[in-house]
C-alpha cells in the first residue's frame with residue numbers, strides 16, 4: 181500500500197533527558213500541532229528530528245529514543261550538536277526565519293552555516309529515500325528543508341513531492357537580498373506542488389521565481405526542466421472538533437476544574453474581564469509591543485484599572501539564539517515595569533507565564549478569557565487565533581487579531597488591527613470589552629462555521645488531492 185511520508189525538521193514529539201532518563205513531550209508550534217492530527221489518521225510515517233543531539237546519547241539511550249519515536253509512526257534523522265548549532269539555530273533561525281518575517285536587521289548570513297544547511301538537508305534526503313517505496317508521496321514542510329524537494333527529485337525523479345511553507349514568503353525586494361537565493365528557489369522547485377498559507381505569499385514566491393531564475397511562469401504554473409510545477413494557496417486549518425469538544429468537556433458539570441481554571445475564575449467576578457495572549461516567545465509575535473500597548477490602554481482608559489487582566493502565556497522557544505534571549509529579557513523587564521506601575525494590593529494587571537502548559541490548561545485559558553489578543557508583527561498563519569474561536573462553545577468572546585497574521589485573511593469577523601499602532605490596540609480593546617453579547621455571538625458563529633468546514637483534515641486532503649492531480653497532468657504530458 182502506498183504511503184505518505186511527512187517530512188519536517190521537528191517531529192510532533194520532542195525527546196529530552198532528565199536525570200538520565202528520557203522524557204517525551206508534544207512539540208509546540210503550528211506545524212507540529214496541525215500536522216499531528218493529519219498524521220495520526222493516515223497510514224504514513226513522519227520523518228524529522230527528535231529534539232536531542234545524537235552525540236549526547238549512549239547507544240542504549242539512542243535505541244530507546246528510536247523505539248519511542250517508532251511507536252508514534254515516526255523516523256528520526258540523527259542530528260549532532262554541530263548540526264543543531266549551525267543548521268537549526270544558525271541558518272534556519274538566524275538567516276531564513278528573520279528574513280522571511282521581514283526582520284532584516286536580525287539576519288546573519290554565514291557561509292559555514294549555509295554549508296551546514298546543505299549538509300543537513302542531505303541527511304534528511306538520505307533518511308527519506310531509505311524509507312521510500314515506489315508510489316509513495318513525500319510531503320516536505322517548512323523553511324528548514326527548502327533544499328530537500330530537489331535533493332529527493334534528483335535521486336528519485338518519479339516520486340510525487342509536495343512542499344508547504346508554514347511561514348510567510350517575503351516580497352521579491354526582501355528575498356533578493358539573500359545570498360543563496362537561486363539555490364533556495366531551485367531546491368523548492370524539486371516539488372510538484374508548492375503550497376502557501378495565503379495568496380500574497382504565493383504571489384511573492386512566483387515573482388521571485390520569475391525575476392531571479394527567469395523562468396516561464398504561466399498564471400500559477402512554472403515550467404522547469406520539462407516539468408510543470410504548480411503553486412497555490414492553502415490556508416491551514418485546525419483540528420476544530422478536538423478544540424471544540426475539549427471546551428465542551430471542560431464546561432460540563434461533571435468535569436473537575438483545574439487549579440488554574442479556579443484561579444482564573446476568581447478574577448471573573450463583578451464584571452471583571454480576562455484578556456488572553458498565547459505565543460511561542462518569538463520576536464515576530466509582537467510581545468513587547470503588546471505589553472506597551474496594554475500600558476497605553478490603561479493610561480488612556482483608566483476606568484479599566486482593576487477591571488481587566490492580561491494573561492500572557494509565552495512558551496520558551498529557540499532559547500540558544502541571541503535575539504530570543506534578548507526578547508526574553510525585554511519581556512521580563514516590561515512586565516515587571518508595568519505591573520509595578522499599576523498594581524494595587526488586590527490586582528496585578530499582567531499575569532505572565534513563561535513555560536509550556538499541558539493541553540488541558542491551554543483549554544482552560546481559552547475558555548476563561550473574554551478577549552484574545554493575538555497581535556504578531558508578522559506571522560505566516562497563527563493557529564492560536566483559530567483555536568480560541570473553536571473553544572468558544574457559548575458563542576461569546578472577542579478575537580482581536582493583527583492584520584499581519586495570515587489568519588486575518590480568512591477571519592474578517594475578528595477585530596483586525598495594525599499591531600504597530602497603540603491607538604488601534606487601545607480602541608479595539610475598548611470595543612471588545614464593551615461589545616454587546618449578540619454581536620459577539622454573530623461574529624464567533626460565522627468564524628466557527630468557516631473553521632469547522634475548512635479544518636486541518638480538509639486542508640491536508642485538498643493539498644494532497646491537488647498534488648496528485650498536478651503529478652498526473654505532468655506524467656501525461658511527458659508520455660505524450
Ligand code: ADP
Nearest residue numbers: 208209210211213460495536537538562563564
Ligand atoms: P507558531 O507556529 O509560530 O508557534 P501558531 O499560533 O500557528 O504559531 O501555533 C502555535 C501552536 O502551538 C498552537 O497550535 C498552540 O496550541 C500550540 N501551543 C501553544 N502553547 C502550547 C503549549 N504550552 N503546549 C502545547 N502546544 C502549545
Ligand code: G6P
Nearest residue numbers: 190208209210211322346347498
Ligand atoms: C513555527 C515553524 C515550525 C516550527 C515551530 C516551532 O511554527 O513554522 O517549523 O517547528 O515554529 O519552532 P521550533 O524551532 O521549536 O521547531
